[in-house]
Amino acid sequence: MLESIISYGLAVGAVYALIGITYNVMFTASRVFSFTAGMVGMLGGVLGALFINRLGLPVWVGFPLTLAAGAVIGVITEIITVRPVLKSIEQHLYVLSTLAFALMIQQFTAIEWSTESQPFPRLIDIGPGLLDQQFWLPVLACGAVIVGLELLYRHTLIGHAFLAIAEDNYAARALGLPEQSLRMMSYALAGMIAVLAGFAGGEILLAFFGNGPMLNFYGFVPVALGGMGSNRGAVVGGIALGLFQQAANFLFGGIFASVAVFVVFIIVLLARPEGLAGAVAVRRV
């Protein structure tokens, strides 16, 4: 039992962590929380199953196509739901615009794909037990994304530009950084990370339109608790959440797990609205 708690917990936790990172990438680029994070994650599973199972494309075509679709949806998110409302960000209209867009994605998927869970293809078959793709693929994807982001932010010019925008938007623009295209690239990157999460976790979560809200919530929990914008918090929190959820699931049943996660989430946020690792913002009158 312990083995399955850990293997399932790590796998699901890695998916949550990736969705958390998706929130972070969009947030650091624009100070916007987007409801599309989990929805695009859901799409990763659906598109993978569509390209590889239904259309019969080989993995090396289906996977890049899925990533490209994620990037395109990310860019559309930025253009349609974020850019028009950034001018007056203090009105929080992005909550509504991204919610609307996320719902459109979800409904479209439900109608055009299926309202039933569909199987996700087995991509690499190297063995049973822990060698099963569904356990190691999400963890591998999560690790790859963390390493990739680290390399991007630390060692490339465009990564430095991302950090500059995140640190001080006005100053970065004053330096002549193309803020708008950087933001668009961030959203494309976020879209790719989100579909990667859904793709890697496809075998566990299946290709199901209803995964969107679930991923939205469980991907947000680690980010909210770990502090907005902190990828380390997202990964640690996501893995911990996955393990806790699976343990509670096995020991007490699914309902207890959901209620427990929700209660902990509310209590921690009420005690520390900025998250366990976040800093308190000074209020301006």
Next chain:
Amino acid sequence: MDATTRPLARARPLAPRWLGRMEALWPFLLLGMAGLCLPLLDDSYLGVIATRACIYWVLVSALNLVVGFAGQIAIGWVALLTLGAYVTSVLTAGTAIPALPPYLALAIAAVSGAIFGVIVGLPALRLRTFYFAMTTLGFATIVTQVALAWRGVTGGGIGVPGPVFPEPFDSRWGFYYFCFGIAAVCTWMTANIAASRFGRALVAIRDAEVAAEAAGISKPSLLMIVFLFSGAVAAVAGGLFASLQTYITPDAFTFDLSVLFFIAILIGGRGSILGPLLGTILLTVLPEFAAPLVAWSTFLYAALLLVIVLAMPGGIAEMLDFRNRRPLEQHREIAPRTDVLPRVLARSGERAALTLQGISLSFGGVRAVDTLDLTIHPGEVHGLIGPNGSGKTTTLNVISGYYAPQSGQVLLGAEALPQRAPQRRAGHRIARTFQTPRLIGGASVLENVMIGGTIAGRGSFVESLLSLPRHRRDEAALNEAAMLALTTVGLEQLASVRADRLQHSELRFMEIARALMLSPTFLLLDEPAAGLSAEEIRRLGALIVAISRQGTGVLLVEHHADLIFDICDRITVLNLGKVLAAGTPAEVRSHREVVNAYLGA
């Protein structure tokens, strides 16, 4: 003396308000008539749709106060519908305890809805918008899961029969009239709240939270009452919903319903009753008459929401707001009437001074204010000047409680004012204006000013809900006081105009009128002359002096040296958070460093 007894220029407040009422009332009367006559068509399918629309509106009418008025993004409100439906059904079906009569079950559902409304709403007090939206979403998911898992009570996936109300509400049209009646009562109650100081305060929390605090509005208690009310009403709607369904399973409460409720409000327009009512009817009825659309309905709602947010944030209500499309007079003049002031600011006897003792406050490594001593005397205008970043606004924010000083204290007479409690300054009758006017753009100028007098009301939320005499007295008194304050600053002609149509200079005077509603003992003005013409500045100066002569102590933060030296009784010059010079205008004017630094003479 004849100045005060002379009849006021215009704007007897009652007549236009009464007319406005009629103008606002007829759509409701029309809808009510249509609703009453509907059974004449004797179309049973239509009856089901109409009943459903009534039930949805019961929920939406109260949720409207949360979403439309207070601006809280509660997207998971279907959870309370589910709760109410299950509590009513389980209690009447007798699966857990012996069966209860349906009315009692509905009442118990309302109580449990009120409790859970507060629990769901609680996070709104601490969390930012997106976080709160997430918590309501999470709650909605959990309620459905519990309904599925708790088989012994809820019947799990098999479900439980809904309540049947006794005669005469057991027939289809009887039940319709029952729901219609409750919907009508809910409309009336929420319209009462909307037109009360509570409704205005909710909108103020949404659009100008800082100004709401300065007016003494307590966000936590107000929001809690609204969540309580909204939860109770949603649960009642749930009970009715279960009865209409005759049999409920967790599948009946999809997230799509939540989306419908939420979007109906936003399509209707925030801060309106009629708009969300039309929105609810539209969203309930439309898919029924366009069968191919049913599968796509939620997609279309979402698309509609996106369009509304991006293109028409005001929703249906703004489309119907013909009054505010009439052009305003182009060349308007602000003519303050200082002769009315004695009726606004009642002179009282001995007044204490406002004293700052050794106030220090740093932001990071920057000392914004450094061991500052300052005394503002009643009946005097005290100017506070200094270069940008010298700590003027910080000082003002310490006095009005937005910042807590790291050392030192603010005394009113001998009493120390509580720190970090801006909403408690109004009770001490300390009023203020802001460097950038904090207005409620969608509300009328009169309503904006009435916000300032919120704490003067005596009636409770329930009294406003039911429009009891004390509520009506409050409203009449607030209305009159606000008209008087507007007359004082010279804006009474614009009382019924939407505030966001005003010019910048008019907003500055509007903020002063709002501050006057507290009949303040101390008035803090943060750069009131910024953006005003020379003539307007002269009138502003006369108004400020007249206010101080009524016994009010005025603290004036300003960059216009002329205005400061013209009207101030005392001046304090700040530099780098410290007092550089202090004294009468003459003393300060001859101070060498001040002359070098600012006056340049």
